[in-house]
Amino acid sequence: xxxxxxxxxxxxxxxxxxxxxxxxxxxxxxxxxxxxxxxxxxxxxxxxxxxxxxxxxxxxxxxxxxxxxxxxxxxxxxxxxxxxxxxxxxxxxxxxxxxxxxxxxxxxxxxxxxxxxxxxxxxxxxxxxxxxxxxxxxxxxxxxxxxxxxxxxxxxxxxxxxxxxxxxxxxxxxxxxxxxxxxxxxxxxxxxxxxxxxxxxxxxxxxxxxxxxxxxxxxxxxxxxxxxxxxxxxxxxxxxxxxxxxxxxxxxxxxxxxxxxxxxxxxxxxxxxxxxxxxxxxxxxxxxxxxxxxxxxxxxxxxxxxxxxxxxxxxxxxxxxxxxxxxxxxxxxxxxxxxxxxxxxxxxxxxxxxxxxxxxxxxxxxxxxxxxxxxxxxxxxxxxxxxxxxxxxxxxxxxxxxxxxxxxxxxxxxxxxxxxxxxxxxxxxxxxxxxxxxxx
Amino acid sequence: xxxxxxxxxxxxxxxxxxxxxxxxxxxxxxxxxxxxxxxxxxxxxxxxxxxxxxxxxxxxxxxxxxxxxxxxxxxxxxxxxxxxxxxxxxxxxxxxxxxxxxxxxxxxxxxxxxxxxxxxxxxxxxxxxxxxxxxxxxxxxxxxxxxxxxxxxxxxxxxxxxxxxxxxxxxxxxxxxxxxxxxxxxxxxxxxxxxxxxxxxxxxxxxxxxxxxxxxxxxxxxxxxxxxxxxxxxxxxxxxxxxxxxxxxxxxxxxxxxxxxxxxxxxxxxxxxxxxxxxxxxxxxxxxxxxxxxxxxxxxxxxx
Numbered sequence: 001x002x003x004x005x006x007x008x009x010x011x012x013x014x015x016x017x018x019x020x021x022x023x024x025x026x027x028x029x030x031x032x033x034x035x036x037x038x039x040x041x042x043x044x045x046x047x048x049x050x051x052x053x054x055x056x057x058x059x060x061x062x063x064x065x066x067x068x069x070x071x072x073x074x075x076x077x078x079x080x081x082x083x084x085x086x087x088x089x090x091x092x093x094x095x096x097x098x099x100x101x102x103x104x105x106x107x108x109x110x111x112x113x114x115x116x117x118x119x120x121x122x123x124x125x126x127x128x129x130x131x132x133x134x135x136x137x138x139x140x141x142x143x144x145x146x147x148x149x150x151x152x153x154x155x156x157x158x159x160x161x162x163x164x165x166x167x168x169x170x171x172x173x174x175x176x177x178x179x180x181x182x183x184x185x186x187x188x189x190x191x192x193x194x195x196x197x198x199x200x201x202x203x204x205x206x207x208x209x210x211x212x213x214x215x216x217x218x219x220x221x222x223x224x225x226x227x228x229x230x231x232x233x234x235x236x237x238x239x240x241x242x243x244x245x246x247x248x249x250x251x252x253x254x255x256x257x258x259x260x261x262x263x264x265x266x267x268x269x270x271x272x273x274x275x276x277x278x279x280x281x282x283x284x285x286x287x288x289x290x291x292x293x294x295x296x297x298x299x300x301x302x303x304x305x306x307x308x309x310x311x312x313x314x315x316x317x318x319x320x321x322x323x324x325x326x327x328x329x330x331x332x333x334x335x336x337x338x339x340x341x342x343x344x345x346x347x348x349x350x351x352x353x354x355x356x357x358x359x360x361x362x363x364x365x366x367x368x369x370x371x372x373x374x375x376x377x378x379x380x381x382x383x384x385x386x387x388x389x390x391x392x393x394x395x396x397x398x399x400x401x402x403x404x405x406x407x408x409x410x411x412x413x414x415x416x417x418x419x420x421x422x423x424x425x426x427x428x429x430x431x432x433x434x435x436x437x438x439x440x
Numbered sequence: 441x442x443x444x445x446x447x448x449x450x451x452x453x454x455x456x457x458x459x460x461x462x463x464x465x466x467x468x469x470x471x472x473x474x475x476x477x478x479x480x481x482x483x484x485x486x487x488x489x490x491x492x493x494x495x496x497x498x499x500x501x502x503x504x505x506x507x508x509x510x511x512x513x514x515x516x517x518x519x520x521x522x523x524x525x526x527x528x529x530x531x532x533x534x535x536x537x538x539x540x541x542x543x544x545x546x547x548x549x550x551x552x553x554x555x556x557x558x559x560x561x562x563x564x565x566x567x568x569x570x571x572x573x574x575x576x577x578x579x580x581x582x583x584x585x586x587x588x589x590x591x592x593x594x595x596x597x598x599x600x601x602x603x604x605x606x607x608x609x610x611x612x613x614x615x616x617x618x619x620x621x622x623x624x625x626x627x628x629x630x631x632x633x634x635x636x637x638x639x640x641x642x643x644x645x646x647x648x649x650x651x652x653x654x655x656x657x658x659x660x661x662x663x664x665x666x667x668x669x670x671x672x673x674x675x676x677x678x679x680x681x682x683x684x685x686x687x688x689x690x691x692x693x694x695x696x697x698x699x700x701x702x703x704x705x706x707x708x709x710x711x712x713x714x715x716x717x718x719x720x721x722x723x724x725x726x727x728x729x730x731x732x733x734x735x736x737x738x739x740x741x742x743x744x
Contacts, residue, residue, distance in 0.1 A: 199637030203452075205552040205574030205609060208635070276560065277553030321531050323551040325572070 002026030002426070004039055008051035008387065012058060013358035014376035023056055025383040028426035033377065051387055054420060057357045058375050059091025059384025061364040062334065064156070064181070064235060064259060064309035067093075067124070070111060071100025076314040076404045078115040078124065081334070083438070084312070084403035085122045086430040088334040089419025091384040092374055094125040094364075097134075097150075098157040104129040104140040106148045113149050121429045121436065122422075123384075125368060130155045130169045130180060136162055139169050146176040151368050154181035156235055159217055161187055166221060170230025179231040179257070179367055184217035184242070185285070194325055196269040196286040204272060206324065209286050215241040222249045225256055233367050234258040236311050238285040240295035246304055257367050259307035260296050262333060262340040267409060268293055279320045279327035280409045283313070287409075301351040306363035308356075310337045314405020332405035336396055338388065340410065342417025346390070353390070360386075387421035394418055402435055442741045447559035447566040450575045451616040459584070459621060465737035466585050466730070472509055473732055483512035486743045489537055490516045492548040492569070493524070498704060498728055499569050499578070503546050506735035512743070515542075530554060534561045543743055547571075565742050573607050579703050580613035581734040584621070586723050587658055589730075590699055594621035600652040600694070601625060603662030603684060603711055606633045606673070610703045614660055615643055628652035629662075629684060632673045649684055656694040660701045661686050664711045677710055687713040691721065699723050 005023040010033060012018075024032035026046070039048045062085065068076040076084075078095075085093045095112055097103030103112065109126045116124035128145035132138045134155045142153055153173055159182070160166045169180050190213040195201050197208020218234060222245055225232035237243065237258050249256045263283060268290050272281045281287060288296075299305040313330025320327050338360075345351045365375030374384060395414045398406035422430035429436045443462075445453055454462070472480055488507040492500050500516065507514035517537075519525070524533060530549075537545060544565045547555045552572030559566040570576040584594070591597060599618055605611045605627050618625050619642045626644040627634065628651070638645050646652050653659060664680060674680050691698065700712075700721045708714045717724060 197636060199640050202635040202637040203612070203641065205572050205612060207573075276556045318529070321529070323530060323549070323557060324553040325551040 001045060002031070003047040003049050004037060005049050005051045005056055005387070008054045008056040010056045010377065011354055011357050012377040013354055013362045014058070016354070017377070018354055023385070025423070025426050028383055030377060030379055030381050030383045033379065053389070053391065055353065055388045055390055057386050057388065058361045058377050059424065060089050060338070060360040060386040061092040061368070061370070061374060062090045062310050062312070062337065063094040063307060063364040063368060065093040065095055065312045065334065066098065066314065066330070067095045067112070068314065069099060069115065070108065074316045075319070078112060079119045080402060080404045081312070082116060082119040082121040082124065083435045084332070084334040084401060086422050086435045087402045087433060088336070089338045089386045089388065089422050089430070090122055090334065091386060091422060091424045092123045092125060092370070094127050094152060094368060096154060096156050097127050097129045102129050102134050103127065103150070104132050104134070106144055109145055109148045109150050122424055125151050127152045127154050127181065129153065130160055131165060134158065136160045136165055139165065139172055142173055142178070143176055146178055150178070152179045152181050152233070154183065154235065156181060156183040159183050159185040159187060163220060163224065167224050167228060170224055170228040170232060174228070174230055177231065177369065179233045181233045181235050182217070182221045183235050184214050184221060186213045186216045189213040189216065194282065195272050196288045198269060198289055200269045200273055204277070206272070211239040211241055211288065211292065214239055214285055215245060218242045218245045222254055222256055225249070226252070226254045232256045236261050236264065236285055236309070237296060237305060238264045238288050239292045243295045243299045243304065246299065250304060257307065258305045259309040260300050260305045261309060261311045262337045263331060263409060264288065264296055265293065265300065266340050266344050271409060275409065277324045278409070279322065279324055280331055280407045280411070282324060282327055282329055283331055284329035297345065297350060300359060301345070301355060303355070303358070306359065307367060308337070308341055308359040309364065310334055312403070314403050315407050316404065317406060320407045331407050331409055332398070332401060332403045334403060335401050336408060336410055338419050339394065339415035339417055342388070342390065343415040347416050383423055383426040385423040386419055388417060389420045390417050392416065392418045392420065443738070447555065448577055448738065448742070449556050449559065449566070449568045451577050451580050451613045454617070454620065456620055459617060462581055462734065462737050462741065463585050463588055465741060466581070466733040469736035469740070470729070470733045472736070473729065478509045479511060480509065481511045482740060483507065483510040483743055486512045487542045488512045488514045488544050488546065488739065489542045490514065490546045490569070491519070491533070491537070492517070493519045493554070494548050494550050494570070496548055498731060499548065502728070502731040503569065503735050506732050506739055510736060510740060512739065530558060531561050534558050538562050538564055544739065567738060567742070570609055572609065574609050574612065576609040576613050578731070578735055578738065579610050580617040582727055582730040583614055583660065583701055584617055585730045585734055586701060586727050587699065590723070591657060594618060594623045597623040597657045598655055599623050599625050599658040599660065600628060600656040601660045601662065602628045602649065602652060602686065604633045604664050604668060605629050605638070605662065606635045607665065607668065608662045610660070611662060615641060626652045630674050630680070649690060650693050653690060653693040656698050658699045658701065659686065659694060661712045663703060663705065664707060681710050685711055685713065686716050688715050688719070691716055697721070701727060
């Protein structure tokens with residue numbers, strides 16, 4: 001039950017490989033990478049798959065996904081979220097713990113793992129909470145959570161207000177070497193803000209969230225990483241100031257990693273005006289100014305920000321179809337991530353294909369401690385592959401999403417560069433946009 | 441002729457030509473208000489709903505009268521005694537009204553963008569009667585009518601808008617309308633109540649009241665909401681009124697016949713002294729009359 005991917009452009013950021021080659025997959029592993037491989041090989045039943053003109057890359061990893069289950073099944077389930085991930089070209093996703101109940105206990109971690117296994121599509125890596133009940137008061141039982149499968153810790157959705165608690169979390173997590181994924185937001189300064197504070201918040205009469213609400217916590221957490229030597233990863237960075245602080249940390253050799261989202265790489269705060277208060281523009285952190293978008297793009301290109309992650313945050317239509325102030329923050333991102341960044345960054349010539357693929361593979365694999373098994377194309381490794389058609393142009397239609405969340409700010413936009421096949425453990429789970437098991 | 445877009449949401453969407461048309465129509469409407477029998481058949485058979493999610497006296501009443509003077513059927517929905525209390529969403533409330541065949545919805549809401557959202561769901565036209573800190577177009581239009589009647593036009597006029605600009609939909613609407621018509625607008629208040637980006641909207645900004653008032657042709661005083669002090673935007677009402685309140689002596693910094701406007705309701709002795717509110721410079725009551733006139737003009741232009 002193997003297959004031969006024939007004639008694709010094979011790109012592996014780990015080794016810097018970027019050339020036309022054939023890839024043979026059998027028994028769930030990558031068996032051979034080379035030119036002019038013959039069909040047949042060891043197995044008779046081998047399928048020949050023509051991938052000429054396509055890019056064959058290591059399986060993409062999205063380290064920031066809200067699957068909502070348990071508790072938020074009206075918005076997304078682990079199954080629908082895994083389908084969306086497969087459709088979007090992802091082979092591994094990390095599930096944020098702000099469910100109800102939240103993943104501050106082994107039972108929820110076990111549930112996420114079990115339901116993901118039933119879904120039998122992408123690999124789901126559970127994230128545990130930093131603090132019990134996500135209250136920011138006492139650190140959670142990280143070692144126990146790690147033992148049952150949590151590979152990172154986060155109170156994402158809100159920041160950890162207490163510097164003392166954050167310090168202890170960064171210290172304690174060193175026991176297991178797992179990263180703390182920091183949602184950087186000074187809650188008092190962000191206040192009841194609804195969008196980025198600036199010209200557009202004034203015009204629209206929406207309370208602003210200053211860039212500094214993020215940057216103050218980015219600065220604090222960098223200093224705490226310096227103090228503790230802890231493993232700090234900054235989630236969804238969105239401002240030029242945050243990028244400058246990250247640069248400072250790198251220069252000081254303080255070990256900090258970071259991610260940016262596709263929507264912060266594409267859209268500015270003007271979008272709230274252009275889309276007439278559409279709540280699909282309401283995200284946290286908010287869409288920022290042009291200057292911020294430019295700074296984040298540059299940092300992603302340079303690799304200062306080493307990961308692109310979606311912050312996939314699906315909501316039911318009832319929740320999003322409310323007044324701007326009432327609607328929850330977040331947008332569905334899994335099924336538009338690759339086309340958004342491919343079009344915005346690669347097609348527009350702002351970064352290379354290899355750099356972009358690295359941000360989705362080696363970058364997150366390293367943060368999550370998966371670099372020994374994921375994110376590269378070595379012979380003998382598990383066959384997790386993402387195949388992209390860099391020429392395909394398609395228009396986003398949320399009604400076609402596998403995700404239950406149809407809340408996207410890019411509805412009706414056309415992008416170039418779409419995933420056309422997702423392979424996990426040697427099994428094809430998505431082909432031409434269609435997810436395995438989908439009867440329609 | 442008429443209002444180009446389906447909904448009137450913001451002063452930004454009205455160009456000079458449309459503003460002149462509305463003001464001109466409003467002046468004609470004023471003659472109806474002054475009649476003994478205030479009723480014309482112009483909008484007979486048209487239905488208007490006022491949907492107010494926030495308390496209001498003058499805006500709601502003047503929309504209602506505006507409709508009735510022109511023989512439209514006007515229904516007021518008080519959200520505290522309607523299905524909204526039962527948790528009905530704005531989308532569903534809109535759909536319900538549409539199913540009843542209404543022609544226009546006048547909406548007031550505490551959240552910016554709510555009228556825009558309602559407008560997307562409805563075939564019926566929507567007038568924004570004030571949304572959060574965003575816009576209050578009919579207030580700006582009645583302010584402009586008042587200014588035009590007294591001073592003839594707008595080009596080169598110096599207009600000072602004083603107070604809580606951050607939380608003021610009136611300030612944003614006045615600013616955009618006046619700038620479109622060629623006036624110079626200066627916004628003034630304590631720095632905590634001045635949002636970013638105003639200069640890019642074409643305004644001058646100062647924290648100094650004397651600078652704002654000097655040589656002003658018109659001063660618009662904004663209502664200060666008492667709860668803003670509790671959220672820390674300024675230290676006390678006493679200090680606010682000492683440095684940003686308008687009294688007779690400070691009014692003397694402005695031109696002699698400077699018009700004093702206030703969207704109401706006024707806090708006497710806080711943002712404006714009783715003496716100034718009741719002075720010959722004050723246009724506060726005239727603004728109310730003009731409010732009915734501009735709302736008649738809008739309903740006429742949007743419904744006939």
